[in-house]
Amino acid sequence: MVGLNLIMEAGRGDSLSPPVKQYVQTLLKVNMEEPYGPEEWPAEEKNKRREMVSPDARYIFVKQPCSNSTEILPTDRSNNLLWKGEGDPIVAFVHYRFVVEHEVPALYVYEIQVEQAVQGKGLGKFLMQFLELIARKNGMKAMLLTLQKRNVRALAFYTGKLRFKIAAISPSRWANTLIGAAKSYEILCKTFDPDAKSILEDGN
Numbered sequence: 686m687v688g689l690n691l692i693m694e695a696g697r698g699d700s701l702s703p704p705v706k707q708y709v710q711t712l713l714k715v716n717m718e719e720p721y722g723p724e725e726w727p728a729e730e731k732n733k734r735r736e737m738v739s740p741d742a743r744y745i746f747v748k749q750p751c752s753n754s755t756e757i758l759p760t761d762r763s764n765n766l767l768w769k770g771e772g773d774p775i776v777a778f779v780h781y782r783f784v785v786e787h788e789v790p791a792l793y794v795y796e797i798q799v800e801q802a803v804q805g806k807g808l809g810k811f812l813m814q815f816l817e818l819i820a821r822k823n824g825m826k827a828m829l830l831t832l833q834k835r836n837v838r839a840l841a842f843y844t845g846k847l848r849f850k851i852a853a854i855s856p857s858r859w860a861n862t863l864i865g866a867a868k869s870y871e872i873l874c875k876t877f878d879p880d881a882k883s884i885l886e887d888g889n
Contacts, residue, residue: 689803689806689807689808690750691747691748691749691750691776691803691808692747692748692750692773693745693746693747693748693815694745694746694748695743695744695745695746696743696744696745696746697740697742697743697744698736698737698738698739698740698741698742698743698744698780699738699739699740699742701737701738701744702770704768704769704770704771705746705770705775706737706738707769707770708767708768708769708770708775708778709737709778709780709798710730710733710734710737711767712767712778712798712800713730713733713796713798714730715767715800715801716798716799717729717733717798717833718730720833720835720836720839721833721869722835725869733796736780736795737780739782741782741783742780742782742795743780743781743782743783744778744779744780744781745778745779745781745812745815745816746775746777746778747775747776747777747778747799747808747812748772748773748774748775748776749766749773749774749775749776749803750773751772751773751774766800766802767800776799776800776802776803777797777798777799777800777803777808777809777812778796778797778798779794779796779797779798779812779816780794780795780796780797781793781794781795781816781819782795783823783825784829786827786829786854786885787854787884787885788884789826789827789876789878789880789881789884789885790824790825790826790827791820791825791826791827791828791829791874791881791885792816792819792820792823792825792827792828792829793828793829793830794813794816794828794829794830795830797809797812797813797816797830799812809842810842810846810847813843813847816828817875820877821877825877826876826877826878826880826881827874827875827876827877827878827881827885828849828874828875829852829872829873829874829885830843830849830872830873831870831871831872831873832870832871832872832873833869833870834869834870834871835869840871840873843873844873847875848875849873849874849875850873850874850875850886851871851872851873851874852871852872852873852874852885852886853884853885853886853887853888854872854885854888855870855871855872855873856868856870856871856872857871858888874886
């Protein structure tokens with residue numbers, strides 16, 4: 686990661702403190718309201734608030750040590766961070782779960798959210814690579830995530846730099862192409878096993 690000195694902490698959805706809950710909600714709104722659009726976002730925001738506190742939700746919080754804040758970010762950007770609690774400010778987070786999708790054990794990336802102040806420095810790529818390591822270490826055969834179609838930049842990031850594929854279960858690959866085309870999202874996957882590839886990528 687270019688010019689970043691950060692620390693990571695693990696968390697669970699059923700043990701988030703009020704300041705952390707507020708931060709997660711705020712960063713989600715800042716980053717995701719535009720990709721979802723005014724029609725979809727209100728309902729999706731409520732859904733995400735329910736998801737974030739589930740006992741199944743696992744988190745990685747990325748924090749900026751207070752002692753290094755002026756070294757990592759210019760003062761004006763450091764002062765504009767979204768964190769309102771005490772201690773080292775959170776600047777990014779990941780929400781993931783272990784699931785079984787079509788009989789394939791997988792790590793599902795529910796959220797990966799990075800504040801604007803630390804974007805463009807390789808943090809998102811690092812976090813996804815770290816999640817892949819977690820997936821492999823826990824015997825998962827694939828990674829999955831859902832992405833809004835209008836988020837073209839993110840789609841290029843996942844399919845280009847990280848080599849994710851549009852999954853066979855994604856709406857754009859449904860047999861009924863008219864219904865699939867009307868959906869606003871894609872499901873992406875990255876498989877680590879031939880059987881998982883056959884099911885999730887090839888649709889066999």
